[in-house]
Amino acid sequence: MVDKEKTIRNRESEFRSLFDDIPLGYQSLGADGRLLEVNKTWLKILGYRKEEVIGRWFGDFLPESERKRFQDRFPLFHVIGDIKNERFEMLRRDGSRLYATFDGCIGRDEKGRFLQTHCIMYDTTEQRRSEEQLRESEERFRTAFEYAAIGMALVGVEGRFLQVNLSLCRMLGYSMQELLETDFQSISHPDDLQLSEECMRQMLEGEVYSVQFEKRYIHKSGHLVWVQLAASLLADSQGKPLYFITQVEDITQRKEAEQKLALLAAALEQTVESIAIIQTNGKIEYVNPAFERINGYKREEVLGKDFRDLKSAHQDDFSYERVWKLLARSEVWTGRTMQRHKNGTLSEVETTISPIRNEMNVVTHYVAIERDVTHERQMERQLRQAQKMEAIGTLAGGIAHDFNNILGAIIGYTEMALLKTPSENNVMRNLEQVLKAGDRAKELVKQILTFSRQKDEGFKPLQVSLIVKEVLKLMRASLPTTIEICQDIPNTSSLIWADPTQIHQVLMNLCTNAAHAMREKRGVLHVSLRDVELDSEAVIRYAGMNPGSYVRLTVQDTGHGMSPAILARAFDPFFTTKCLGEGTGMGLAVVHGIVQSHRGSIHVDSEEGRGTTFHVFLPKFKNKVSNEMGPGFNVLPRGNERILLVDDEAALADTVRQMLEHLGYNVLASTSSQKALEIFRANPDSFDLLITDHTMSRLTGIELAKEVVRIRPGFPIILCSGLGEAIFSENIVKSGIREFLTKPMFMGDLATAVRRALQSGKSPTGDLS
Template sequence: MIRFATPVFDSKGKKLGIVILNYFGSKMIKRLKDRATGTSTEISLVNSDGYWFLSPNPEDNWGFMYEEKKDKTFGNKYLKEWERISKEESGQFYTENGLFTFSTVYPIKDAEKLTASLIGLKRQTSGILKAKSHYWKTISRVTPKNLQQRENEITTRLVKVYLGALALFSIISCFVLRQVTLRKEAESTLIKSKLNLQAIVKSVGEGIISIDSNSKILFVNEEVCRIFDYSEKELLNKDVQALLPEHYRSSRAARLKKLVSEAPPKILGSRIELEGLHKNGKFFPIELRVEETIDESGERFSTVSIRDITERIKAEKELKHLAAAIDQAEEAIVVTDRDAIIQYVNPAFERITGYKREEAIGQNPRVLKGGKHGELFYKELWDTLVSGKRWRGNFINKKKNGEIFIDEASIAPIFDSYGEITSYVAVHRDITKNIKLERQIRQSQKMDAIGKMAGGIAHDFNNILTAIIGYTEIAEADLPEKSDSRKSLGEVLKASNRAKDLVKQILTFSRATEHELKPIQLHLIIKESLEFLRASLPTTIEIHSNIEKGSDIILGDPTQISQIIMNLCTNAEHAMRKKGGILIVNLEPVEVDEEFAKTHKGLKTGDYMRLTVSDTGSGIDKEIIEHIFDPFFTTKPKGEGTGMGLSLIHGIVVSHGGVVTVYSEVGQGTTFNIFLPRAEVEHIEKEKKEDLIPEGSESILLVDDEEAIALMSKKALERLGYKVVSTTNAKEALDLFKESPEKFDIVLSDVTMPGMTGVDLAKELMNIRKDIPVVLSTGYSSIVNEKQAKEMGVREFIIKPFIKRTLANVIRKVLDKDK
């Protein structure tokens, strides 16, 4: 195949591309080879520069394609002969190199004639390709040796002149016959090529219309007929404007006509998008391109290629909508090639990861690796993808700023028409907030369950403590003031009150109750807590403390502050249990400035008390230190820790307006710093001690389903002078009251009772007698709180366990108020 090429420009001189002409000369070369086979004649085919396409010596062929063959030309080998052959169309002459016979072939000119014949026009290349500047030479050569040999044979065989003449005549006849055969073969090939080209033009995927300078249609192919739904006969000799809507004919069609008649000659024109007019009258989008031709008389003709772009326009709109949707999507969308190199990311990717598009493209997605997954994780991922399957899962990835986030991803391979994977598309969603919310919900559910459990425990435990405290007070009152037994009972009361505070703390932690903050001195609570701890710590652990007593007043709950100290010191003891060590507890006032507050979330500038608890124990690994305040997180062996201690501490500190920080080194120990805001109080007024418990002589109706509490309360109140009627059944109490409503001055009832609650009993009693004072008591109740009880008319609400003084004061307060 011989290829000719030339650049193509539009009317403005802008380069549009290259026109390539391929000349298939293989058949002609084969025929020339066949002609030379078995003869003494050398056949050559050379181009206009003298380079061989076919040479007697195959090594000389195609010299123009190889640097080392640049001198392998016919002219260099036969200089004198080439000067004549290159200037003349055909001929025959003899030189010392032999007998040369030659003729000239013009492949481009022949191709032009063939193309023009397909549409019935005489076309020319408008000067772009000079047909006669590109030619080939066919040359035959008989060597002098071969000629001399023939001459000798003729001389020595004159007797055979007739036979020689006859042989010569036969040779000439064969030659003529071969020439005729070759011409017929060429004509047949030309006809076949013409038919093939006609078939191609008719079946090509573009519509092709040939029009003259007056816009009359000279030729249409089958695609044009299909696009506009006309037959070929209907379109021939019709004005091309008939294929355009009316509103285009005065503008676009005129422009097209002007283009055809006045534009400078060119091979390719620019593409134009406009509307076409279907035979049924409907408009549809088309794209056309104009090629111009000038015949020998100078008249212009145009070939218009047309495409129906309805589907393309529709696809473009869909792509625009898809692109807009991808750009607006909340999920990050990433497209990579088959080697996992990022080719595209959408704006959501930039928002989620912090990487700009230009930073991400060309990178591998592993730039987001958070270091939390092992090699097996990524191997399983890629094994899934390369097998052609979709992968779904979660990544723990890292943003550009180093922030870790949880990434829910779906990655799928993209296939080409052959079923080969060409790329991958991934959809990512930052679910960090969702995971945290789920954890919070689970935590809330846990706390709700704990709250319900704590409420149940508190109710039962407080009832038990009520009986313990009540009977202890009764027993204590029966003993002499300085009796050892009385002192022992005093310790029982202290332990019972501590148990009462512990229950209160459980309820506070589970949010089953609220705590009340009041001015307290930290050093007193710390001192009391440390004294309690000394007895329980092993001798291998020393306690060093530095507690400043001045200006240490805060607004807090003494029980909760004590719990902070107890939990921190218990954890320190556990960390030093094996090898022993030093427990350090310090308390000092500090001033938090703006710079320090910025680096400690939750702190505000101002005066604080800093409580420091340090140990020299095993320390905390950095991998888990960020989780130590999570509920139920523990590193202790099963049965030695619940994971609630530090979570409780964190909750208490935050509820007091403070902050807790931790620093630890493995093998060196741990330090907790707790910052609690100081209260603007100079001193705390001491509670007035009441020497005497108030007494009375009124009649009391006492109701409690716990028999021990009912008997204890009855005995305690009777010792104070009251007349008490007690019962363990609410309905029985209601019947007693109905019999003589005026008999009772006050009613004291438990809240949670079987059959009828204290709330329902109070309502019934007040319906019978509106002015009857009712006091409710409970160890814990989810039915009613103090505020709700008072809103319904209950005078007072007492939380169990209570001491005799508390009960006496409440009853006296209610009765005296009515008087």
């Protein structure tokens, strides 16, 4: 018995020795969480003596922040049965901290009731610190990655984005999620895919460790983004490729700058102006091909030579010295000189020599630009002629406006007098003649307005060949048999946007002038019509024309022709070579105005004794033709509505008022647009229609309409003017004005327009702003 007890004690001693000396801490907790047992390693780790810890609550050895977590988790151990990888931060006796990890099991009695925990404690402080350092390192990397100023991405070996930063997202216009759901191939320019995939292959096969190249990405909005891409391959410890880490720098601006420089270089080489870059010492550093063409010297003949050695080709000694003094003061010289080509021929050139400064504002070079203006000098005469015609046209338009007001009163009062004159009275015939004369005067004003390009009525898609054939039939009946008519007119021709009456007038005038030039002897009148395409080179010989598609009408005669002096004044108003009573001199002037109003151009070639040729170019009409027809009235419409009439010409206001009252309307007339506005503002519902002149002092018709519609939206308005409708068309559309009347107006036109405007009262009114 004694030996057995001794054996047990020996084993207990051995177990205790093993228990205390193992390098792992041990602890046992009772049901209340108090320490029942610890070994020496546990005490050594925490720096306590055994009597200081047995019976104490385990939470006493934890920081305040950990106690609550232990308190919450310890009851769970009663149920779980196993303790796995439980981590707590603990306090040593000296107050320092350590990290401990616990693994263990639950001890129970024979009935399965909880007795105590048995746990092995590992000091994982160093491991925990290593993990924290790793996390900190990863966090620093992640922060540097995510907030880097350039784009960064981790790309899988198959090309999918694994991780991207904000800069790359902003650069390409995608969100992070959108990029992570795609691969680089789908957003790369197709022409750059082969280069990208070849670089990937080289890294995957170990040929290179990293690559750097330029490529294009497609921004989410569709435009291209040029980037400088640097990529490296990351592999694991066994050398297995993991992913590529790429740095992406946006170089779009740099590439655009390079392209602009390349474009500039190409422009210098291809421009028609001669360009020479000269050093401050006078040595020629660069010349473009145009320099060779204008001066006749090859590039290799002048490079490195002194620019002043060419002075005889530019200007005389005095002028050259003056230019060089200006350049020495860093000033710009511009002038025209006669240029002698290497082969001896002369041409007029416009030269500009300017200093070139560096970023320090120091002159380092001069640039000399020469442009051959020989042809331009020839065109200036034509331009002066066009400007003269424009000035005369403006004057004619002003005269026509005032004359229209006078005619309006004459026609209006005459119509009213006719209404009150018995038909058997001789005065009736005289008044009718006055009215006919007024109508002829109205047509004359139309011609003046046509010449001044202020008239644009009756325009529609027109097939010119029909008009030409009609005119030639009329001319054949009126021309003497000594004049032969030859025509080259296709059965069909392209459409133009034109007024048929005005085109008819153009051809009649040109044919009549041609016939007059051949009246003293036999001759041939040749008229042709062709569709032509004029490119930028073809329009050089026609001033004021743009490249495009045209219909060309040619009228050619074999008459006496014109001298240069007469040719220069051919389109001047009231200029004529005809005898008194044979012509007014307005024919060709009106033709010029009509062609200009149709956005076309007319040109004449003539030589004394060899005839004259007129070329009329009219732009083709390419839009679809509408077949809609406007409504008309077979009888003079009447009404009884109340109308506000405004015209600052007292005579016109009075005659229009009488016309309207004769038609049954109640009319309030005013010669002041401001007073009329005050009347309307005071009682806007008492009127059904506003008729206003456009050109009035202080408040124009458009401005009055604007205020009236603001007060009463949808109110019908008729605008009257003697300058034609075209210049007001845009404002009419915007303001919602229902009708436009050209002065002078006849009672029938006025009655129709008033009725139409009143019946359109439900139409929406546009914005006048």
